Amino acid sequence: MVYRCIIEGYLCICVQRDSTLETAEMIEEQKTNIENLRLLCHPVTREPLVLADGALHAARSGDCFPVREGIPRLLPPGERPLRHRYWEWVYNRVAIGYDLGVEIGWRLPLGGAAIDRASYLEKIRPRPGERVLETAVGTAANILQLSDHAHYAGLDMAFNMLRRAAARLRQQDRQALLVQGDAHALPFVDAAFDVVFQMGAMQFISDPARALREMARVAKPGAAVWVIDETDALPRTLKRALRAAPPARPEWQAAFRRVLPPTSEQVRLEIISQGELYCLCFYAGKENGRL
Numbered sequence: 001m002v003y004r005c006i007i008e009g010y011l012c013i014c015v016q017r018d019s020t021l022e023t024a025e026m027i028e029e030q031k032t033n034i035e036n037l038r039l040l041c042h043p044v045t046r047e048p049l050v051l052a053d054g055a056l057h058a059a060r061s062g063d064c065f066p067v068r069e070g071i072p073r074l075l076p077p078g079e080r081p082l083r084h085r086y087w088e089w090v091y092n093r094v095a096i097g098y099d100l101g102v103e104i105g106w107r108l109p110l111g112g113a114a115i116d117r118a119s120y121l122e123k124i125r126p127r128p129g130e131r132v133l134e135t136a137v138g139t140a141a142n143i144l145q146l147s148d149h150a151h152y153a154g155l156d157m158a159f160n161m162l163r164r165a166a167a168r169l170r171q172q173d174r175q176a177l178l179v180q181g182d183a184h185a186l187p188f189v190d191a192a193f194d195v196v197f198q199m200g201a202m203q204f205i206s207d208p209a210r211a212l213r214e215m216a217r218v219a220k221p222g223a224a225v226w227v228i229d230e231t232d233a234l235p236r237t238l239k240r241a242l243r244a245a246p247p248a249r250p251e252w253q254a255a256f257r258r259v260l261p262p263t264s265e266q267v268r269l270e271i272i273s274q275g276e277l278y279c280l281c282f283y284a285g286k287e288n289g290r291l
């Protein structure tokens with residue numbers, strides 16, 4: 001897995017160049033996403049937002065969030081932790097080469113088995129008309145492989161990853177509401193989504209319990225929440241919990257339970273892709289508010 005990361009990173013940086021994807025056409029198309037305004041809220045105070053003069057305004061706090069290239073920039077106001085800013089910087093740099101890097105890195109079984117997106121996407125499978133959120137959406141590689149009969153929203157911290165996502169969605173004539181934000185403070189109203197998932201980002205999350213609570217908050221009552229990531233990149237808090245009980249499945253489940261929202265139901269943890277990925281699924285508690 002270490003070799004895989006090095007190769008992915010190297011490929012990403014090799015093909016990196018300054019991207020100027022901004023076109024009038026793209027801006028026009030993305031503007032339609034703002035029609036989804038009722039799904040959005042202030043990432044911290046959760047107050048409603050009003051679109052005026054190309055920005056989203058929160059009346060009570062007076063905070064104003066710009067919309068760039070049709071993508072609302074809803075990062076929590078104020079100073080953000082260095083770790084978050086670091087990963088945002090990294091992913092802004094590698095965005096242009098990310099897809100090629102992953103494509104090659106995941107196929108080469110260097111230090112582990114090859115990873116296939118189908119191994120987890122076939123579990124998520126949204127039903128027609130459902131509203132689906134991917135937190136840490138990256139370049140929308142997952143959404144593009146899921147059925148186009150559902151309605152998608154994707155959030156990521158790195159703006160350049162979202163630009164790539166917008167370009168890829170446009171190329172394939174697909175729509176999704178793309179939002180810049182932090183997985184620790186989702187700028188979405190409570191109980192807005194039928195399915196919420198995250199792939200490959202838990203390893204960058206400084207507070208997994210908070211991120212999982214946020215995913216559960218924006219899920220409708222009984223909605224499925226999925227978290228998938230590399231098994232050897234488990235967040236430190238989980239690793240600590242697991243130290244006493246190395247990878248025996250029931251103990252893993254118990255460790256995840258400790259960081260999950262207490263209202264989670266039917267918690268399941270599976271190891272997939274020949275041991276390369278873990279796939280956690282739980283259902284949002286029935287008492288989650290309705291949109």
Ligand SMILES: C[S@@+](CC[C@H](N)C(=O)[O-])C[C@H]1O[C@@H](n2cnc3c(N)ncnc32)[C@H](O)[C@@H]1O
Pocket residue numbers: 084087088091135136137138139140141142155156157158161181182183184198199200201204205
């Ligand atoms: C390995 S990529 C995975 C992208 C995508 N989910 C995929 O499967 O290709 C990790 C993504 O997580 C994003 N990310 C990292 N920390 C984040 C945070 N706190 N909030 C939102 N996005 C974050 C990065 O910007 C990056 O796009």
